[in-house]
Amino acid sequence: MTTLQPCAPALSHITVTPADLATQVTALLLQPGWRFGHLTARSLDARHTAIDVLLLDTQRGAVTCLTAPLADGQAEYPSLTAQLPAAHWAERAVGDLFGLRAVGHPRWKSMLLHNDRWPVDLFPLAGAAQATTPREPYRFLQVSGSGIHEIPVGPIHAGIIEPGHFRFSCVGEIITNLEIRLGYQHRGIEGRLTEVPWRQARYLAESASSDTAAGNALAHALAVEHLLGIAPPPRAAALRILALELERLANHIGDIGALSGDIGYSPGASLFPPLRGATLALAQTLTGNRRQRWFVQPGGVARDLDDARRRALLQGVQDLARRVTDHLPLVLEHAGVLERMDGVGRLSPTLARDFSIVGPAGRASGTGYDARVFSPAGAPPAAATRRIEGDVLARAQMRAEEIASSVAILTQTLDTLPDSPIQVALPATLPPDAVGVGVVEAWRGELLHWVTTNADGAIARYAIKDPSFNNWTGLAIAIRGNLVTDFPLCNKSFNLSYSGNDL
Amino acid sequence: MRNPFLALVRAGTQTLTQSFPDLPTEATGLPTVTAASCRGCGACVAGCPTQAIVVAGDEVTLDRGRCLGCGQCVRCCPTGTLAEERATRTAVRTRAELLLSNHPGPRTPSAALPLLRRSLHVREVSTGDSAGDLEVIASTNAQFDVARFGVHFVASPRHADALLVTGPVGRGMREALLRCYAAMAEPRLVIAVGTDAISGGLFRGGYAEANGVPTDLPIAAYVPGAPPHPWSIIHGLLLAMGRD
Numbered sequence: 001m002t003t004l005q006p007c008a009p010a011l012s013h014i015t016v017t018p019a020d021l022a023t024q025v026t027a028l029l030l031q032p033g034w035r036f037g038h039l040t041a042r043s044l045d046a047r048h049t050a051i052d053v054l055l056l057d058t059q060r061g062a063v064t065c066l067t068a069p070l071a072d073g074q075a076e077y078p079s080l081t082a083q084l085p086a087a088h089w090a091e092r093a094v095g096d097l098f099g100l101r102a103v104g105h106p107r108w109k110s111m112l113l114h115n116d117r118w119p120v121d122l123f124p125l126a127g128a129a130q131a132t133t134p135r136e137p138y139r140f141l142q143v144s145g146s147g148i149h150e151i152p153v154g155p156i157h158a159g160i161i162e163p164g165h166f167r168f169s170c171v172g173e174i175i176t177n178l179e180i181r182l183g184y185q186h187r188g189i190e191g192r193l194t195e196v197p198w199r200q201a202r203y204l205a206e207s208a209s210s211d212t213a214a215g216n217a218l219a220h221a222l223a224v225e226h227l228l229g230i231a232p233p234p235r236a237a238a239l240r241i242l243a244l245e246l247e248r249l250a251n252h253i254g255d256i257g258a259l260s261g262d263i264g265y266s267p268g269a270s271l272f273p274p275l276r277g278a279t280l281a282l283a284q285t286l287t288g289n290r291r292q293r294w295f296v297q298p299g300g301v302a303r304d305l306d307d308a309r310r311r312a313l314l315q316g317v318q319d320l321a322r323r324v325t326d327h328l329p330l331v332l333e334h335a336g337v338l339e340r341m342d343g344v345g346r347l348s349p350t351l352a353r354d355f356s357i358v359g360p361a362g363r364a365s366g367t368g369y370d371a372r373v374f375s376p377a378g379a380p381p382a383a384a385t386r387r388i389e390g391d392v393l394a395r396a397q398m399r400a401e402e403i404a405s406s407v408a409i410l411t412q413t414l415d416t417l418p419d420s421p422i423q424v425a426l427p428a429t430l431p432p433d434a435v436g437v438g439v440v441e442a443w444r445g446e447l448l449h450w451v452t453t454n455a456d457g458a459i460a461r462y463a464i465k466d467p468s469f470n471n472w473t474g475l476a477i478a479i480r481g482n483l484v485t486d487f488p489l490c491n492k493s494f495n496l497s498y499s500g501n502d503l
Numbered sequence: 504m505r506n507p508f509l510a511l512v513r514a515g516t517q518t519l520t521q522s523f524p525d526l527p528t529e530a531t532g533l534p535t536v537t538a539a540s541c542r543g544c545g546a547c548v549a550g551c552p553t554q555a556i557v558v559a560g561d562e563v564t565l566d567r568g569r570c571l572g573c574g575q576c577v578r579c580c581p582t583g584t585l586a587e588e589r590a591t592r593t594a595v596r597t598r599a600e601l602l603l604s605n606h607p608g609p610r611t612p613s614a615a616l617p618l619l620r621r622s623l624h625v626r627e628v629s630t631g632d633s634a635g636d637l638e639v640i641a642s643t644n645a646q647f648d649v650a651r652f653g654v655h656f657v658a659s660p661r662h663a664d665a666l667l668v669t670g671p672v673g674r675g676m677r678e679a680l681l682r683c684y685a686a687m688a689e690p691r692l693v694i695a696v697g698t699d700a701i702s703g704g705l706f707r708g709g710y711a712e713a714n715g716v717p718t719d720l721p722i723a724a725y726v727p728g729a730p731p732h733p734w735s736i737i738h739g740l741l742l743a744m745g746r747d
Binding site for chain 1: 505507508510512514516527529531552553571572574575616626627629630631632633634635636637638640642643644645646656658659671672674675676677678681683699704705706709710711713721729730731732745
């Protein structure tokens with residue numbers, strides 16, 4: 001089940017003109033197993049910029065980077081969104097960070113930087129002398145018609161949760177459109193990552209969405225190792241799998257409890273948080289920290305697992321599995337729970353594919369994509385599962401299935417922990433003009449860290465694509481035609497990161 | 504179909520009976536400065552990702568308000584001047600108390616509002632540290648059960664005595680945070696949870712101006728850590744209430 005090998009996805013580079021970019025990308029994506037990874041821009045020098053597109057070949061485990069340099073003084077490029085809807089937020093983010101306009105984008109507006117909170121002429125990642133297009137005032141989509149009313153929610157929400165704005169357009173209690181406006185937590189991580197010494201970048205990289213510390217740290221480590229052409233020792237690779245799967249287990253268990261809470265089913269809401277706590281205690285045994293911070297690092301991991309703790313961990317995973325297996329049917333086989341979740345917030349497989357919805361939410365809508373199959377850094381589940389219903393219930397059931405597969409991976413990895421050092425020495429410098437990509441199936445889905453160095457071997461561009469960056473659109477689509485009162489439940493069934501999206 | 508109520512009864516009382524236990528040995532505690540004399544090698548300073556340590560001669564000063572708790576300094580300290588703290592009562596009432604030194608000066612702990620000793624209603628505002636939010640949520644679960652200390656999280660700032668902030672408060676959230684505070688009735692206080700909220704942590708100095716809770720807000724308790732342990736968060740809440 002577990003194949004450990006150096007994660008060095010084969011990398012090809014293609015340089016195209018901005019006018020040909022959409023055609024080239026769509027042609028490549030017709031090949032079986034190819035996926036759109038991310039789109040962003042990069043400063044080549046003070047005046048010149050390029051649009052970069054990352055494509056993943058999931059069958060061969062390879063990555064392709066298309067670069068479209070823009071002409072001097074050019075601040076726009078033809079949008080890819082019409083052919084590739086999954087790129088729609090990425091192009092808007094490039095608009096805010098670089099001041100480059102995607103011409104032909106069907107919903108062009110700012111995303112991360114709001115004009116009433118940021119200087120309108122600030123494009124933080126643009127070159128000093130680069131041409132830019134001004135950021136226009138933000139306008140929500142107006143739904144008009146008899147009886148249409150709007151409900152604005154946020155940025156601060158009612159519970160203990162991250163901030164973001166939801167604008168519901170409703171007819172009575174039925175949502176006809178949801179527009180999600182995020183960016184409130186933009187902290188400039190990608191910019192900071194080009195300023196700090198690369199050997200300390202891991203601390204910042206894993207703060208991209210700190211509830212996914214192991215996932216982000218792993219994606220960062222893989223990207224840096226890809227750049228350097230090194231691989232972690234086998235024991236470190238196995239310990240990383242433990243961290244990644246414990247993170248998945250803790251969050252999926254927490255989500256089952258939170259979903260129960262959102263429908264007022266108190267047995268689920270009170271039984272699952274202690275199980276989540278037990279998982280965090282296991283994470284602390286492994287990494288020293290409940291949230292698994294500062295553990296995974298380029299070249300290996302920060303601390304070893306001695307045999308006493310290994311046995312304690314194995315015992316802990318088995319005890320936890322027994323309790324979770326006992327409690328899950330109380331939720332997912334309860335008639336009241338099923339009635340409340342069945343058919344709510346349905347996302348069709350077609351739209352899930354078009355918008356590249358990832359993780360459990362994607363698999364609940366038939367995508368079948370799990371980056372653990374692609375990336376050798378994550379042990380794939382024994383049997384990749386998917387559902388086609390695409391509703392809240394399917395997303396809850398996917399989590400239950402992934403809890404079981406994570407337990408199996410943890411048990412197997414703990415039973416067969418290889419003996420080796422846990423860290424390889426890192427070279428003093430990064431190679432010049434190189435690209436490193438780290439792909440991880442974090443608990444929310446495919447997480448990408450994409451690093452490009454300049455001619456001096458310094459990090460020129462550090463791009464992060466959180467799974468939530470794909471999936472927020474999935475939530476906006478899934479809630480259409482549903483009751484306003486079902487939004488919290490539907491939102492929780494996706495459980496997306498705001499900070500990972502805002503960066 | 505199993506009976507959920509039977510499962511609840513069988514699970515028994517989940518609430519932890521011992522308050523503020525020390526961290527177990529396998530956990531990495533926040534660094535602390537011991538009396539052991541420092542020989543000034545500076546390894547801790549070079550390795551610290553947030554420049555939280557200053558070494559001048561044999562004097563070591565550690566700013567827990569900037570420290571992430573990564574443990575790098577403890578691992579490389581040859582003299583044991585920097586060591587791990589096992590206690591979970593790590594919150595303090597003033598920013599100055601977060602500065603730890605092997606040559607500590609006199610301390611005058613400040614008093615808190617006596618009005619809110621028995622019950623505190625808290626509005627949490629998150630600004631970019633989702634792990635910190637999860638630990639705040641954990642403090643409300645059946646195990647930590649912060650409600651037994653009289654602390655309740657509320658939805659509206661109109662109902663709140665305290666504003667609990669996580670995350671480094673960048674440009675995008677600054678106005679929302681200040682408006683939330685303005686909507687609260689007097690007396691009101693602010694609690695900064697996590698290194699990001701206290702100083703901006705890793706984000707400090709960037710273009711997003713994410714340098715922590717604005718210093719013009721009156722902060723009644725600081726809870727260091729990235730993120731802090733739920734017990735430390737509860738400690739911060741109790742300190743803000745004038746208890747500990």
